[in-house]
Amino acid sequence: MSSLFAREVPLSWYLLLSAALFSLGVVGFLVKRNLITMFMSIELMLNGVNLSFVTFAHQWHAVKGQIFVFFVMMVAAAEAAVGLAIIIAVFRARATLAVDRIDRMKL
Amino acid sequence: MHLILFLIFAGLCLAGAINLLLQSHPINSALSLIVVMTSLAVLYLLLGAEFLAAAQVIVYAGAIMVLFTFVVMLLNAGREEHILGSRVAKTLGFPAVTAILAIIATVILHAQGLGVARLSDGITSTEELSSVLFTKLLLPFEVTSILILIAILGAVALARHSEGNAGSQGSSERTGEE
16 A cells, blocks of 8 residues: 555556547537537537646646646637627527527528 | 545546536536536646646636536526437447547557656746746737637627527626636
């Protein structure tokens, strides 16, 4: 047990976790049929990529990787605001959130 | 200790992400996404990114997910409905995603020179981060502030023009968030 306490974690495990999160996000985007849940899957993909940025920043002892994550967070905040506003507008026009029912550009 | 913490929070992360896919109600998916983001904050801290851990909790788990849950409740989103059998996405999508994941995993596992992370590794202080951000990368920082300003205006403009009062509530929440 003491060896378990003393052990370090290879950075490849972090990268594998980030790849798994990204893939789960892609699967969610493909499988889910709800507009909001699909949007959440996109956020999950962004988080997976952020984790690999932070991992590589740790690997190279570089600050710029972390700053890139900071920028991704700000863009994600802007994207969430605009995207959810669009979702509200779509819901007001169609009264549904199922993407299978939102298949026309015009009403 | 690092290994134990990593295993606990990576497990929480994956469990939350899988739960997001399995739940059919959007509010449950949103809550599991909050679990994912909070455990990611702990992983950032393990990697020595203290500022990002705080920002992850405040911006992602706080602001963005509050916005998501707010919209889910505002629109009274019900359970997911499968109308058209989205067979193409499943039959083509799953093998493609599995292949992509396998390729990425192979590349990562064969990568040379990847280091290890220990608890004794140094932490990138907020001072270090901000000294680079506000000297070398000042222009991108300012451009991002303009981007967020435009996003606020766009969100208000998109959510406003209608007869319902849902829009005004949504836009005021949104501007408060930024």
